[in-house]
Amino acid sequence: MPETVIVKGIRDPEMIDYKSVVKRMKQFDALRETDKIYLRFFMVPKAKDANISDFRVRLEGKEFEMSVPVEADGTVRLPFSEQALAAEAEVVTNQKAGTLDIYYGPGIKVPEGLSFKYRDVMDGVKQSTSMMKKFWTFLFPSFKGASLRYTKADGQFMIIHAKAGEDKRTIDLARKSIALELDSDLYEENPQITVSERPAKIAPYNVAPDKPKN
Secondary structure (H helix, E strand, O other): OHHHHHHHOOOOEEEEEHHHHHHHHHHHHHOOOOOOEEEEEEEEEOOOOOOHHHOOEEEEEOOEEEEEOEOOOOEEOOOOOHHHHHOOOEEEEEEEOOOEEEEEEEEEOOOOOOEEEHHHHHHHHHHHHHHHHHHOOOOOOEEEEEEEEOOOOOOOEEEEEEOOEEEEEEOEOOOOEEEEEOOHHHHHHOOEEEEOOOOOEEEEEEEEOOOOOO
């Protein structure tokens, strides 16, 4: 397979221990509050001119190999595999060590269809903050909202059908995403939202210090 040649042709590649990845998966699942979120692994290249489409990832161990899909935004769909664990596999990339960062964090499940309630996404934002506080520390700051992400920017839009009036938002062409902030009034109202196209994924975005309650 060409992917195998590319990965193995890199001297000193970036890699992580698959056993540690599975440990994070199990920790995430054990925290139970996951009905709106899932654990997402993603790569961020340090070089600004790096092209994610050139990145390849495999699980490699003792007489074991498995290709792992890499999405356009660097998301890596790492599977749970007993075979990979038994083979003491590593998650191996075709990038040199030290040239990229590998992160993990919550992703928000994409609602079905083109119409959903505000809380269908915002409950995922709240759960994402709660999860990160448990993973890291109770001092972890709160996520500000969610980013509806698309593989290609093509005039997509979102409409929030609030009592105060319709709020239409168009896609950010550079980011290929539409932002949806966590707003306490909208959360209470829980209006209907419609989108012109179902997003490829939804991720919590940015963080802000927790504000004390009055």
